[in-house]
Amino acid sequence: MRAGVNVTAVLPLHISWLADPGVKFLISEVNQRETPVALVLEHASDPLRTQYAVNGLKHLLSQAQVSVGLLCTDISGLGAIAYGASWAAVGVTSALRHLYPADKKGRPSGPQRPRHAIVPRLMTFMNVERIAEGWAHVQRHDDLDESLWRCDCVECGNRTMDRFTTCTDLSLAAHNICVLDDLHQQITTPDSWKRAISNALGSYGWIQDEFHITWEPPAFMNAWMPRSWR
Ligand SMILES: [Zn+2]
Numbered sequence: 001m002r003a004g005v006n007v008t009a010v011l012p013l014h015i016s017w018l019a020d021p022g023v024k025f026l027i028s029e030v031n032q033r034e035t036p037v038a039l040v041l042e043h044a045s046d047p048l049r050t051q052y053a054v055n056g057l058k059h060l061l062s063q064a065q066v067s068v069g070l071l072c073t074d075i076s077g078l079g080a081i082a083y084g085a086s087w088a089a090v091g092v093t094s095a096l097r098h099l100y101p102a103d104k105k106g107r108p109s110g111p112q113r114p115r116h117a118i119v120p121r122l123m124t125f126m127n128v129e130r131i132a133e134g135w136a137h138v139q140r141h142d143d144l145d146e147s148l149w150r151c152d153c154v155e156c157g158n159r160t161m162d163r164f165t166t167c168t169d170l171s172l173a174a175h176n177i178c179v180l181d182d183l184h185q186q187i188t189t190p191d192s193w194k195r196a197i198s199n200a201l202g203s204y205g206w207i208q209d210e211f212h213i214t215w216e217p218p219a220f221m222n223a224w225m226p227r228s229w230r
Contacts, residue, residue: 018056036067048076049219082193123200153178
């Protein structure tokens with residue numbers, strides 16, 4: 001049965017649906033129903049952190065004859081759009097970036113809800129305490145370049161990002177939305193998505209060389225652009 005033209009089917013999916021043979025079945029079902037879909041991928045952290053999930057999503061996006069959107073994604077939502085998704089909702093809090101598995105303990109709880117901000121040059125949602133740590137490191141060394149920790153988005157106005165530890169949730173969200181919008185303008189094709197990942201990985205390498213801090217890039221970067229491609 002076909003749904004109305006304004007209907008989007010929300011599909012909360014276990015990540016295994018993006019692997020064979022599930023993804024082939026999913027593509028066939030989606031095309032038969034002829035109804036736009038919005039995927040909500042279930043995972044305890046980032047569902048698009050593995051190559052099989054990313055490859056399955058790319059396959060789905062290339063074969064789907066209906067609009068495919070993604071709800072609750074991390075920065076990978078921009079990659080999905082570059083590969084043909086109609087839209088993606090990138091969550092500005094950790095709980096909105098993936099669907100916690102129903103079969104596990106559920107979402108973590110506690111009095112202290114971690115706050116994350118996108119570091120533009122790293123293209124990463126980073127805990128604000130870690131950002132402040134990076135800024136403090138620069139302050140202890142006169143010869144280090146501090147530009148990584150300044151943000152020129154409309155909300156920040158070139159202020160340093162250590163402000164995120166004390167700013168309001170609204171200001172933090174405004175920063176994240178400005179940066180996402182900026183990335184969205186730049187990333188329009190698979191090539192520009194790969195170039196953005198490559199630049200972010202270059203900045204992680206620069207942090208290691210300049211600050212002697214080893215921070216692992218988010219796993220989604222390797223999933224979209226495996227080391228063998230670089
Ligand atoms: Zn900003």
